[in-house]
Amino acid sequence: MFGSTYGNIFKISTWGESHGKGIGVVVDGCPAGLSLSEEDIQRYLDRRKPGQNKYATPRKESDSVVIMSGIFQGKTTGTPISMMILNKTQRSEDYDEIASYYRPGHADYTFDMKYGFRDPRGGGRASGRETIGRTAAGAIAAKILKELGIEVLAYTKSIGNIDCDMSIFDEEEINNNPLKMPDANAAKKARAYLDQCIEEENSTGGVVECIVKHCPPGIGEPVFEKLDANLAKAIMSLGAVKAVEIGAGTQVAKSTGQENNDSFYIEDGKMKKRTNHAGGILGGLSDGSDIVIRASIKPTSSIASLQQTVNKKGEHIEINIQGRHDPIIVPRAVVVIESMAAITVLDMLLASMTSRMDKIKEFFVRS
Amino acid sequence: MFGSTYGNIFKISTWGESHGKGIGVVVDGCPAGLSLSEEDIQRYLDRRKPGQNKYATPRKESDSVVIMSGIFQGKTTGTPISMMILNKTQRSEDYDEIASYYRPGHADYTFDMKYGFRDPRGGGRASGRETIGRTAAGAIAAKILKELGIEVLAYTKSIGNIDCDMSIFDEEEINNNPLKMPDANAAKKARAYLDQCIEEENSTGGVVECIVKHCPPGIGEPVFEKLDANLAKAIMSLGAVKAVEIGAGTQVAKSTGQENNDSFYIEDGKMKKRTNHAGGILGGLSDGSDIVIRASIKPTSSIASLQQTVNKKGEHIEINIQGRHDPIIVPRAVVVIESMAAITVLDMLLASMTSRMDKIKEFFVRS
């Protein structure tokens, strides 16, 4: 069955492998009349770009986007927007060995089980490069949301055991350090820890947090299409994510109702909550508070140190995965998580336009 | 937009409100030829039934299911299976007050924002009774999986700060205690803690864990339709769930690659992993190990103690929610989580049948 299509109204279809001809995405259902240029997309892709520092692979990925369709005179026409990023690296010489065994933590074994064989070049479709298509689509979704006054902001919350001090949260700092942490001091400690990981041929995990600000209340659908359910799917669909939390997240399990319930109050004529354990979502619908999502990301599976595994013949072997490996995925995942959150919130926002007869009538009377 | 339909191939559509005429579900896409009776469904609904002890509401919910369609001579015909549970309690007298204000932790405010008004009787569609439809459908999914050798098992892993000792995991114990814990000793402590909660007019959260055993490798689809992504959506779509974890879950963020990678090995000619931090899913596809899902469930929002909130007129008020309230939702959620996991795994298992040309050819040649 298909797996590379996402969204009900703002629908994206991604394609491409790590070492194939390119990576791309078709965005179908984008509203007409949005100003959009390749620069809007490139800015997002650049945030995902590695190679700026030693904590990310130095592979020269220029990743330049070309918009192939859906734009006329600088504006979206309402028809599919096809975006393409040609791969610079199409190594195909050295994959025979890697095709012969199953790397721990990777999808090698499961792809072989599902499809009978796999494209082993750089992980094929299971590579992190697959997220380029998501990010390109996310740039559009975020731009639309911004025009509606909604902002999506993600950052690294922790790396290994090093947590940001959220009481000194500094939004500007996020893009100042290569680790995308909103706390310069934590970032400094984390860099030292990553140096140690590199030395030990090891890798580490971390946490990305994403906030959606100014989302109007009532977005999401009851029961299965809850906003938090869709955000959970969107974020968990990233290969390295192993947990998704909303608001207080796992902490609710140890909490009591008296502690966890967020009291409503009115300030300046607006409904507010004294706390936000709910993470901006009640009964699956946005409540007007900040939407708070957290993703726990596993340590990079490709590590330089010796590992034990099994090859296709069923023999026990030891492997050393060649090449240079990122000791951490987290900072590069920040913009991808922001993208998936933006796409999901936009899709449900558009869906919410049909929920009330009075608003539907008004819409068509005014048209 | 619609929100009460779930699944791509095995598709379920639920309906009904807490105090309306009834609750139901239509299962469309169930394979033909499955033996199915109302008893098969009732057994699942009974596991969700409250009132057996003081930790769950004593409301007499007999919740008897009637199968309205889709069965002929005791077997499914392949056409929609409509199941209905009539509500015994259709209180409609006393909801004027509750309609006038917004209960903390409930969906009252967000439903009003979305739809302009709401059915306030017992929470309407946002009531936990909505999960009856899911459970009835889950009973069918679980029965199909069982015929294919796949088992789904959920239980309470912790209540407040009381964790089960998983080293003495006792599957039989799960249904021996009303808290559905696989550790009799933990269950005893948890009962004492719940007694305290009741006394303090408070409530508590907890964790449900769900294991899927013997799922063949390769189930799930790459990119957006990953098995873990769909499980996350399925479980997060339960109103009280605020976090979903797969395998090592949030622990991966503090782990290293050397610790977290699961080594493959062969035993008795079968591929195995020395650890299961991945929770049975690699690259979004099942790897043949146990699939491990964990849900963090918030404390019951309806508590007896005084709470501050706002009414529809925008006035600050204090409320005492009347009636008796469960101090905990967790044990009743066990069978619901099991149901959502079963539906999701079945749906993706069926989807996986079309992934390979050789198997498709064989299928049609043999037909």
Next chain:
Amino acid sequence: MFGSTYGNIFKISTWGESHGKGIGVVVDGCPAGLSLSEEDIQRYLDRRKPGQNKYATPRKESDSVVIMSGIFQGKTTGTPISMMILNKTQRSEDYDEIASYYRPGHADYTFDMKYGFRDPRGGGRASGRETIGRTAAGAIAAKILKELGIEVLAYTKSIGNIDCDMSIFDEEEINNNPLKMPDANAAKKARAYLDQCIEEENSTGGVVECIVKHCPPGIGEPVFEKLDANLAKAIMSLGAVKAVEIGAGTQVAKSTGQENNDSFYIEDGKMKKRTNHAGGILGGLSDGSDIVIRASIKPTSSIASLQQTVNKKGEHIEINIQGRHDPIIVPRAVVVIESMAAITVLDMLLASMTSRMDKIKEFFVRS
């Protein structure tokens, strides 16, 4: 795979067999705030009701609808509307013979091939009674459209070789005669022809035409989700329909561009077309003219005269299908086609709300 669910936003799921416990439909995605009562639905079901005359089966089908959910204080709440019609006739005694062979023109053979067996009671799920669910949902869709100023009107255009004279089209006459023809004279001739069919133990086909008035321009989506494409699917999904035409329909194949092109002109400041060969749809989008759909309906497959066929053992046999049979399906199909057109137009109308940035902005700014 599922087959009983229809619609993207206004989504309906039908269930039930001819001689099972009942027939029903769940409407998910209906906007909140619509006044809706069982009378609104019943009026549509009564138009489908047979037994008023000798041209339709005298089976006493009271077909009384009960709304089970989704309404509070006379208004839709935005949550699923479950509607149920209990079957009065649950004959189950006499289906052994009918289960043993394959009736020409019926789905007996194909259901057996697909599912391995079938519910033979009155045709099971393949019975015309299945359309009751569609009609109940259509009543809601038509009511919403009416509030938006859009009307859907269907009628019998021809029976056998007897065509209505459209130059004397009389809308009031449609409900005056049991054949739903807008031409009293044609209806009279058709009745004589049907008497002849009955005498000859034969049946006849006919044509239903459906007009959608005042649909705003621009409804439908380019490429695969064209309005006419969806209407064609909706109407062709009725078991007895073998052709669907839009506007000039099959006549376009013999026409020239100079004849077939509809010239635009302006009248009273409004865009109009001098002819309507396009049937109100250009490039898959409504153009503001009347949308014109025509369905060719085959003669009733169940006829009293002797027929040759094959039984399950593969033997050639002759059969006499017992019971009284309608000599024609056409008049009863009128309200069903109206319903399918209404559901389709509504669904695409709601979908069209998200096509332009300026209107989306205005919508959310005003909300």
Next chain:
Amino acid sequence: MFGSTYGNIFKISTWGESHGKGIGVVVDGCPAGLSLSEEDIQRYLDRRKPGQNKYATPRKESDSVVIMSGIFQGKTTGTPISMMILNKTQRSEDYDEIASYYRPGHADYTFDMKYGFRDPRGGGRASGRETIGRTAAGAIAAKILKELGIEVLAYTKSIGNIDCDMSIFDEEEINNNPLKMPDANAAKKARAYLDQCIEEENSTGGVVECIVKHCPPGIGEPVFEKLDANLAKAIMSLGAVKAVEIGAGTQVAKSTGQENNDSFYIEDGKMKKRTNHAGGILGGLSDGSDIVIRASIKPTSSIASLQQTVNKKGEHIEINIQGRHDPIIVPRAVVVIESMAAITVLDMLLASMTSRMDKIKEFFVRS
């Protein structure tokens, strides 16, 4: 809302405008292990190519396909297959005039109404060039079907009033004449008629018929997802199609049950029908006979002769559409209709794999 995505399991997403950078399609859900090359696709695209004769536009469209992803070592990997055809002609100079008015029979007006403006270059997304993406995807679907023994064959059945004599149907002849008619004599007459159309600055319509051979019985889903319903949508989604017929089509309306019912019989141990008025589909499911689909195609809307219309300012004007125009679309539509039929039958064939418990069990036991 999205409109350029089609299919449930074998899902295609097309993109591109007539005079943009290119045209493309992403096929998601293609089974792994199919041998596939660019030549397989090119062969289909070449059948759609114009310019071989004076009845089709001489525009040099080389339309060379590039496969961007989803293939490894000559075989499909199960991941999305992205195909791209760069446009040679990107005229953008001369569209100011055409953007200023509404051509009769075209989607100019309706696109403006839907999106607020349009890409006027060569019709933009509403151009016939959009069908290139469908044809590329159709080539894959047809190849898969062929491996399963199923063939899809389309041809021109009539042009204007000139019908092929089906009693001398000659499959080889179809590709011998530029009009794709299976009757050389009719083709000769049709060419003379087209010469006359060109002289009169006029155009003509025609009929394409498509046969699907050897489709196993039981393909399709009851109620809304009937095989004929989906074929009707697929074919009606082509811009110039105004009627879709299955089997006897519109003729059933004038037929009687005794004439129209197809008698079953057994020959060589196989179930057959003495006639095929049903067109191979009973109750929405394939019955093992040839599936017969007919599409009525309107005359080319772009004609050289003077036409009356309205411009954007609302003024009545007369226009002469510049450039050379095809006097007929029909022969070029043949391969597109074949493609849409192949995609639809394949998609429903794959969907049918999950309809029976016994076959599901067997599938997983053998896996």
